[in-house]
Amino acid sequence: MLTEIKGLNEECGVFGIFGHKKAAEMTYYGLHALQHRGQEGAGIVTSDGEELHLHKGTGLINEVFEEGQVKGLVGSSAIGHVRYATQGGGGFENVQPLVFRSQKSSMALCHNGNLVNAFALKSQLEAQGSILSTTSDTEVVAHLIKRSGHLDLEEAIKQALGMIKGAYAFTILTEDQLFVALDPRGLRPLSLGRLGDAYVVASETCAFDLIGATYEREVKPGELIVIDKDGLRSSRFSSEIGRKLCSMEYVYFSRPDSNINGLNVHASRKVMGKQLAKEANVEADIVTGVPDSSISAAIGYSEATGIPYEIGLVKNRYVGRTFIQPSQELREQGVKMKLSPVRGIVEGKRVVMVDDSIVRGTTSRRIVTLLKEAGAKEVHVRIASPPIVNPCYYGIDTSTKGELIAANYSVEEMREQIGADSLAFLSVEGLESSVVQGDEQTHGVCNACFTGKYPTEIYPDTVNPVYKA
Incomplete structure (x- = not known):
């Protein structure tokens, strides 16, 4: 008989908003709509234009954010995350968003997916002197961005994205910009919407419905979107190679009221x-x-x-989670x-x-x-x-x-x-x-779990041993 282990669990969920006076509140409600995608941790980062403000914790969104904590997150832009632990395991240090501060600027990251070459990249970064403070593969991207040598953050992000392999939907927030990126195969779902003059991005469109936002379009595979005071601009960090959206999004993960890649x-x-x-x-x-x-x-x-x-x-x-x-x-x-x-x-x-x-x-x-x-x-x-x-x-x-x-x-x-x-x-x-x-x-x-035909290289000799077949 098979060993008793954890069952099939959801992906993570990401949400972002730029240009709304109640950014934290909208993110809180957006994460509520995405709660089915992760119940182990949640967090929100906001920006007031000068500083990033973070609150996160383990548990459900309403457990992490008690009365008054959302209002304490000031600013007109925000990103949020609900987490189910995959690469890196559980623990508070791995709860997202991850925030990285430097003398000149700060950066927060949210990630849905898994990087198949994260183990190899971590080894390279450590050999070059990087000190990793989490076991999450998301942190690798922050180090790659900072080590790129590009003064322009957009170019640094593009270079970093070109080095990672696997599935990812990223939201990256700085003091004055929101970056949104989807992997070249589009393995994860990610949609763009509008709420008045504000831009909104979410793993599923059900988050738009809850906050009253209107759906604009899907984020395209290999696309990098930059949103700031001047509006939205789009560019590519990868050529178009054909979408391979995870079929389990339709089978199991996504809420039935969401539209994924144009299909309810x-x-x-x-x-x-x-x-x-x-x-x-x-x-x-x-x-x-x-x-x-x-x-x-x-x-x-x-x-x-x-x-x-x-x-x-x-x-x-009304059956709560058990910790025994x-x-x-x-x-x-x-x-x-x-x-x-x-x-x-x-x-x-x-x-x-x-x-x-x-x-x-x-x-x-x-x-x-x-x-x-x-x-x-x-x-x-x-x-x-x-x-x-x-x-x-x-x-x-x-x-x-x-x-x-x-x-x-x-x-x-x-x-x-x-x-x-x-x-x-x-x-x-x-x-x-x-x-x-x-x-x-x-x-x-992507039907790899059914057919064994993976849309990316898997790097069997360098992938984290826990993910070996």
């Missing part, structure tokens, strides 16, 4: 569910989705098959605390349980058990994504094949392990047809 997430998940029904229909009485990210796909599956959609599982939204290391028995109880089967709906029924993905299989097994304990006659598991058989090096916490059930067992063996009456996955072709709308060059997706 809820709509794309419904299409995945309909395609899954075409590929893996089964006779059943009801369809149910695992809350929350699988509900859209379950509705699509129901519409395509004509099998009624029902709420067969209810999520308890539970026994296996308590882990089982934890699933019951978070999810409850609706006995009156599933009892005596043949149930199609739609979920977004299977990583280790442990959660799927527990949910199948819950449904059968509630009297379900049959439980047919349908997964609205292909089997995850390869590690992700771009910011998702699946770093080795040993963590992935689909990399070690056949579909039939997986079915036996989770206790389902049948198990089927969406094909890679079915997923791509659901989310690639239009030109592959601008709307292509």
Whole structure:
């Protein structure tokens, strides 16, 4: 059996605003909308034109920012971050934004993604005399910027971005400028908007909706945007090589009310569910989705098959995070605390349980058990994504094949392990047809976790050992 480890977790979320008198408040609300992307830490940096002001901490955004702390962050520009630890691990020192101060100016950075060559770059920097104060790969970029030798900060940032490899959406704030950059493959989502005369940038458009901003456009892969008192200007630090947006943004990470690369997430998940029904229909009485990210796909599956959609599982939204290391028995109880089967709906029924993905299989097994304990006659598991058989090096916490059930067992063996009456996955072709709308060059997706075809070099000899396959 596979070792019990952490499951699939979200990316981080970044937010930035320039030219708004309530920059800190807008950033606070923007981060609330992005809270699903990271629950381990949060922070905001503002600029009043002369000085950067920082507050950050571990925990949820409303835990980090108590009453009065947001108002203490003065200034008309700000960047913020919600964090899920990937490269570098947890700890307060790794909570972003990271702030670097010098005699002439200061700089704050927020980063969503993972740099696959960070380990090698850290070794080079240390050999040249740099002292790193965190274990985050984000700090590497600050050192590269400062060591570039360019007096012009924009050129220094471009040079630094040209040296890093992997997935990244950056917001960089100085006393008088906001810089925004997306990696050449566009692996991470990043959108630009307006709020009155202010410019806004966020990992997802749901943050714009919360603060009343209007969507302008996607930040382009390989683009560097500079925003200051003179407005916005755009340039490129990399040539166009074709977008490879992480397909798990559509499958799992992003909120259903967000639009990612021009496609609504809820709509794309419904299409995945309909395609899954075409590929893996089964006779059943009801369809149910695992809350929350699988509900859209379950509705699509129901519409395509004509099998009624029902709420067969209810999520308890008031279960807080646990800081104990539970026994296996308590882990089982934890699933019951978070999810409850609706006995009156599933009892005596043949149930199609739609979920977004299977990583280790442990959660799927527990949910199948819950449904059968509630009297379900049959439980047919349908997964609205292909089997995850390869590690992700771009910011998702699946770093080795040993963590992935689909990399070690056949579909039939997986079915036996989770206790389902049948198990089927969406094909890679079915997923791509659901989310690639239009030109592959601008709307292509990264399916490396399903296919092993990585859009960048991985540097197997120099990558941090924890991320080796």
